[in-house]
Amino acid sequence: MPAEQAPVSIDATLYGEGIALVTVAGELDVETAPELHDRLADQVRGGRRHLLLDLSAVPFMDSSGINALLKAHDTAGRAGGGVCLVSPAPAVQRVLDLTGVSLAIASVGDVDAALVRIGEGTARH
Template sequence: MSEREPNLEVDVEIRDGRTAVLTVSGELDMETADRLREVLAEQFGQGRRRVVLDLSALDFMDSSGLNVLIQAVIRAREAGGDLYLAGPTPAVRRILEITGVTTTLPPHDAVADALAAAGDAR
């Protein structure tokens, strides 16, 4: 089996110091899940309780990625905040639907919609 480079990028944009928008691109799997987990932990550690995950450039997600999302929403809600999903690709949306994650964490069509749901209308 050939070795491949982990393919995940996470860009962070802070809104009003309270809301973080994380643009996740590439593949969220067993090899890359820790990267997103670290970025989320950093945002929560800096006091951000509302986090929007822009999934419009995420090509693939497996159960490791789902686990990161579930842990993050639990942590955010325990701290009085929430996690918002925006623009998942059809493949990622399908995984979210099949696993029932969309009942707890409904995806929004775009980042602007997720920000509006989070109370940040900018």
């Protein structure tokens, strides 16, 4: 019997030179976090050193999801960039706050605020 597809959607869009907007929809858990990790690592390998992660459609995240975010933060940081979380759902923001991840990875309300945070202003490319 074939395994079911992981119930997560990950779409990456170039949002300027060296910037990727990665939109995640679905739960980030032990089943889906490895895919997110791989996709984010691919973005950095492809020259995107700033990763903007839209988590507004992620209703649940466990420690595996946190681990994927922290690994991306480390990888992007080593490339001279970083990770900024965009509009995390309230339950996800609570997990980020309770675990201290929000001290290492900034969360902002929208893409424009994320661009300002990484020093790109509101210019759209």
